[in-house]
Amino acid sequence: KEKHKILHRLLQNSSSPVDL
């Protein structure tokens, strides 16, 4: 899970695309 922190965050973010 640690290896793919940003992907996890993108997947679990319920609204529009997150600011990268």
Next chain:
Amino acid sequence: PESADLRALARHLYESYLKYFPLTKAKARAILSGKTSDNAPFVIHDMKSLVEGEQMINCRYMPLHEHRRSDLGIMHEVELRFFHSYQSRSAEAISEVTEFAKSIPGFINLDLNDQVTLLKYGVIEVMIIMISPLMNKDGTLISYGQIFMTREFLKSLRKPFCEMMEPKFEFSIKFNMLELDDCDMALFLAVIILSGDRPGLLDVKPIEDLQETVLHSLELQLKINHPDSLQLFAKVLQKMTDLRQLVTDHVQLIQMMKETEADWSLHPLLQEIMRDLY
């Protein structure tokens, strides 16, 4: 599934494609063929037009470092700046692809680790399909269609940067000959994302079930939308083999550049995706 359900699925995926992807194929082809009321894109074909193009888009995607503002510095740093902007746009595109994936019915009910795996292995393939409509044999639209960068200019960059886009041009020219529209593309992207053979998947069955339904929907869509194009469904699916090779070569090139380019840093999201990929 009934054909009405398959048509509803096609409409749904087309709508989320329009929602999450800012530059559609229809719009890109209109810009490329000059059939749009918007201004023609600014053409970058040499170092001088590159600098002008950067100023035009306010340097948001191509930041200049203060200490490298001399003309000589610009010449030396152009490749690094260009690929810095390429990386920022790629990270945004990955975020858009993720939202599109989440809109595929059933995707968010898959095991979260499998969702990560599908995206990790699928996003670069999806991005290559997405840039195809932006390309023709002479160059590519960038910066949401505001700029057209020539293929010759990209080929004139120093090694290995000049080798980066050429394979995508070769693929895109052939892929564009299939003449898919945005709705066909939306279904094809969902098929790519729902690949049950990605390494490390924990629960393959539900992914294959979802993909089968989208495949049926794509097959029906192509029959209705392209009644005279023989074997189009098979031809589209064959592109998935080319895509995998293209991604393998792309990742190898990026990883090589990470070693050889001292000034080059890879965006954390791209690092995550490319680490242990192939």
